[in-house]
Amino acid sequence: MKIGLALAAGGVKGFAHIATLKLLEEYNIKPDIITGSSAGAIIAGLYGLYGNSKKVYDKFSNAVEKFLPSFNKYTKKLNKSAGSWGILQRSLVPIEDYYPFFRYLFGKKKFSDCKYQIGIVTFDNSARTSLLITEGFLVDAVMASASVPGVFSPLWIAGTLNTDGGVLSPVPVNEAIQLGAEFVIASTFSRKPLDYPKDQMELMFYIDAWKDVEIEYIDLDKANMVIYYRIPYEWHEFQNYNEIYQSALSYINERREEFDPRYWR
Amino acid sequence: MKGEKNLILATGGNSILYFSLPAFFKACEKYEVEFDEIHCVGFSCIPAYFYLKTNSSNQSYMYLRSIYDETLKNFHFAFGFNFTSIVEQIRTLYKASRTLKGFKSQRALIKYVNRHFEDEKIPKKLKIHAFNLKTFNDEILEHDTLQEAMIKTLSFPLEFEPYNDYVSGSWVYGVPEGDFVLLINKIFNFDLKNAVDFMIYSTYARTFKIMEKRFNDAKHKLRLQTNSSNPFYLSAKLYEISEKYIGGKL
Secondary structure (H helix, E strand, O other): OOOEEEEEEHHHHHHHHHHHHHHHHHHOOOOOOEEEEEEHHHHHHHHHOOOOOHHHHHHHHHHHHHHHHHHHHHHHHHHHHOOOOHHOOOEEHHHHHHHHHHHHHHHEEEHHHHOOEEEEEEOOOOOOOOEEEOOOOOHHHHHHOOEEEOOOEEEEOOEEEEEEEEHOOOOHHHHHHHHHEEEEEEEEEOOOOOOOOOOOHHHHHHHHHHHHHHHHHHHHHHOOEEEEOOOOOOOOOOHHHHHHHHHHHHHHHHOOOHOHHOOOO | OOOOOOOOEEOOOHHHHHHHHHHHHHHHHHHOOOOEEEEEEHHHHHHHHHHHHHHHHHHHHHHHHHHHHHHHHHOOOOOOOOOOOOOHHHHHHHHHHOOOOOOOHHHHHHHHHHHHHHOOOOOEEEEEEEOOOOOEEEEEOOOOOHHHHHHHHOOOOOOOOOEOOOOHHHHHOOOOOEEEEEEEEEEOOOOOOHHHHHHHHHHHHHHHHHHHHHHHHHOOEEEEEEOOOHHHHHHHHHHHHHHHHHHOOO
């Protein structure tokens, strides 16, 4: 049976996926196919290269520590809802400010360097569909997949502009099936917004969160097992990465029996 | 589907093009297709109400013609969401990031609804949908008066302040679920330039995906894609495809 692992989009919440990987390692389960959107794409790419959850955590957390200070000025703007940057710039964060983060993570490694079959999902703005990428340089695909619309620049891939894979495939279960998975484990998080909107831009994001949940149901409907973490942080609160990872570990350890492969059907 | 009964009709409602709905009802009358319930959201609730009130496609058409110009004046996003100029973007964004008030007055919306709809119960067959921000879900407004429900379902984000915690579902899920889903889409060419364009486009893509799922899941489905900006010019085309579909020729 080909096992697929679908890793959800969610910014810093993606650190919880590493707890999922650790659990699978402890049960000696090696996924044949790993798909990821946005933060899930980062974890999928890193696990593809290193095949070890501890190495993934070390690499990702080192990157956050190294580059977080230079992102702080932008996250402050994000917290204040929309500003004039929304119409005067192509994105909040210029590409030269975040490209080093992804280069640090993936360098010039390719999909073909991975130990597992990896599928990275982006949102193809021209076709208005998800695009599944399985070849080429990891850095390009993962960066596009993690390009939150408006916050990061869209990237040209295959002749079209691509942004965050989480737009239409928040948990890329379908893509794992498309690559041949017969049993799909989905690793995902709570998506309901925490606060009632205070202004109209927040309102737009608030109702967008509902759509995110609704689309996620479509994805999860086809998953054979779902690991669902409740994480009370916004996607961009990267300073909380370790707390998120630790609470995900506790969550999964408390429910080990629920996820025991002996009961998989 | 000639003569089929006990169906639930669901219609989208993000544009005033749904004022062409009487043409669809006319085709239903011809083939004696009856709906147990009509589920609507946003603009489609207006023709659906007039049709159920008059029980006549012709009379509902006349009502809609009489309020069309005023409706067009009252709703900035009468053809769905789009940014047209940098000045408008700046104005919209500036106002949008200050309070929950929309860039148009809620009083104008209330006045419009009160002028054209009676303070009465919602017809039994009409199921008006709106999105409840407090419960974070879609709702059928069964306990409201017709006026209250109309205000809620026509409270388009950015344009109007949420009304008693409700906004139009037409910008959220696009269309309610039903046995027969009818969509009328205006074709837009998106020219994505700046950050806010990409944000809005991605949220629009999500609404579209949910609409597509509901459309594909329906037993019967009909879609009209158009460049037209006038629902009454569209009526002939909608009648033609509805007649073909219902009569089993499509």
